[in-house]
Each structure stands twice: as structure tokens, then as C-alpha cells.
């Protein structure tokens with residue numbers, strides 16, 4: 445069963461929104477665009493692995509693709525989290541080619557392509573951090589102590605894996621995507637006792653979706669961008685001119701002279717991804733450059749956003765993100 449489908453990962457959506465909202469001459473544009481295209485290429489190859497996971501484990505687990513959590517200090521991006529009455533299972537995916545060395549002696553991970561060597565964050569350390577986060581989340585929310593296990597899957601058939609000092613316990617949890625099916629009995633046979641009830645699973649599914657929030661601060665801090673560096677206004681959906689204006693109950697582009705009914709939807713999406721997950725009428729009015737509070741209120745109410753609070757304290761928010 446699918447608890448959360450893989451939509452375009454939040455990090456990609458944030459990077460795209462950032463490129464729309466950074467001034468054209470901003471010094472970090474090139475770097476941001478590079479990260480965006482690298483992540484977009486990785487996302488495409490993950491779709492194959494998603495269907496493999498769903499096919500092999502979908503009948504026994506509830507599957508959540510691409511979850512982003514934060515505990516205030518750090519962020520945790522989990523490629524796949526699977527839950528069942530017996531087990532919670534994290535599956536981290538690396539879309540990398542070349543010779544990949546897991547060096548457990550020094551907790552490092554590096555890639556050799558030709559005679560070039562490049563270091564990356566160690567996937568084992570990374571997945572163990574995620575494991576601790578999920579353990580803590582379960583304990584804090586009074587779930588029975590179900591085991592949180594993990595796998596690391598290298599999603600590239602040309603990659604060659606090299607292990608240095610990696611313990612057998614860790615090593616058996618790392619594989620390439622074409623041999624992932626061989627790990628399924630290991631997953632199924634090791635855990636036989638039911639720990640979580642169906643009610644626990646429903647509660648946990650809800651909690652995971654509620655905790656899934658855009659890792660915006662992580663990206664803004666990485667590129668040293670402050671929110672006030674970002675451009676406001678609504679983009680023209682035809683020529684990307686910014687900002688378009690409100691005229692005759694529609695959006696009008698002073699550049700290409702086209703009208704649009706729903707150009708504000710993308711602007712709101714940008715707001716939720718880059719500024720805040722909720723918005724008041726006044727904040728929207730300023731962000732979208734609308735002069736009348738009645739107009740901005742009417743536009744907000746015409747969307748499928750949820751709302752809470754009254755009068756000026758009322759704010760609107762998407763039930764799930766991406767919205």
C-alpha cells in the first residue's frame with residue numbers, strides 16, 4: 445500500500461522556486477541550477493526503484509516515498525520509509541556510478557570515475573542518523589518499540605561496490621537495485637512478531653505526513669540566501685514576467701498582454717516552499733501585489749487551501765505539501 449506517492453521531491457521544488465524568485469544577477473544562481481539539474485536526473489532514475497519496492501514489498505508494508513523531517517536543529521530527508529506491524533524500514537537510494545567505496549574505518553564514502561576521486565556524505569552514517577530520528581519520533585509519540593531497520597540501495601547497474609572494514613551487519617544491508625529482491629526474505633523472516641496494531645499504523649501514517657515539511661531553511665542556509673533577497677509578485681504563466689497585475693478580476697501581464705485566471709496558484713506554491721507553510725490575507729496581499737484586501741481574500745477562498753482562525757488572525761495552508 446502506498447502511504448505517500450513520490451511526487452517531485454520537495455528539494456527540487458524548492459530549488460525551482462528559488463530560481464524563479466532570485467534576482468537574475470544573484471551570484472548563487474549557477475550553483476543552485478547545478479544542484480537542481482543533478483537532483484532532477486536522480487529523481488528520474490528513482491522511479492524504477494520505486495516500482496520495484498512497491499512490487500516486492502507493497503503487500504506487506506505501507507510505503508512512504510520522499511519524506512522530509514526537521515527537529516529544529518537538523519533535517520532528515522528519507523528516500524523511502526516502509527512501515528508494517530512488524531517493522532519500520534528505511535530504504536536509502538544512491539544513484540551513482542563508478543567505483544563506490546564504503547570506508548567504515550574512517551566513516552567516509554567516495555566515488556572513483558576514471559582517475560578522479562570525489563568524496564560524498566557517508567550513506568551508512570546518513571541512514572543511521574535517520575534510524576535514530578525515527579526511533580526518537582516513535583518513542584516521543586508513545587508507539588510500541590518496533591524495530592527500525594535499513595537498507596542502502598545503489599541504483600545503477602554499472603556501479604562497483606568496494607568495502608573497507610565494513611561489518612557484516614552493515615554490509616548485508618547494502619546492495620545494488622538488481623539484487624534487492626534477494627533481500628526480501630531477509631526482511632520478512634527476521635521479524636515475525638507483530639508490534640504495531642492497525643490503529644498504531646494509521647496513527648503513525650498520519651504523523652509522518654504531518655511531520656513532512658519542506659527543507660527550506662536547509663537550502664536557504666546552504667546558499668546563504670535571506671528571504672528578503674527573494675522577489676515577490678505573481679509570475680506570468682505565458683512569458684514568466686514578474687510581477688503581473690490584477691485587472692478585470694483576472695491577472696494581466698503588462699509584457700505579453702495575456703490574461704490568466706489562476707496565475708496566483710504558482711505564487712502561493714512558491715510562498716509555501718520558500719517563506720512559510722501558512723499565509724494570512726495580509727501576507728498574501730503584499731506578496732502577490734494586490735491592493736484590495738477583499739480581492740486577495742476572495743482569491744484565497746477560491747483555492748482548496750484549508751483555513752483556521754478568525755478575521756485578521758485567519759491563515760490559509762495546504763493540507764499536504766507539495767500542494
Ligand SMILES: [Zn+2]
Pocket residue numbers: 680681682683684685697698699700701702
Ligand atoms: Zn506575460
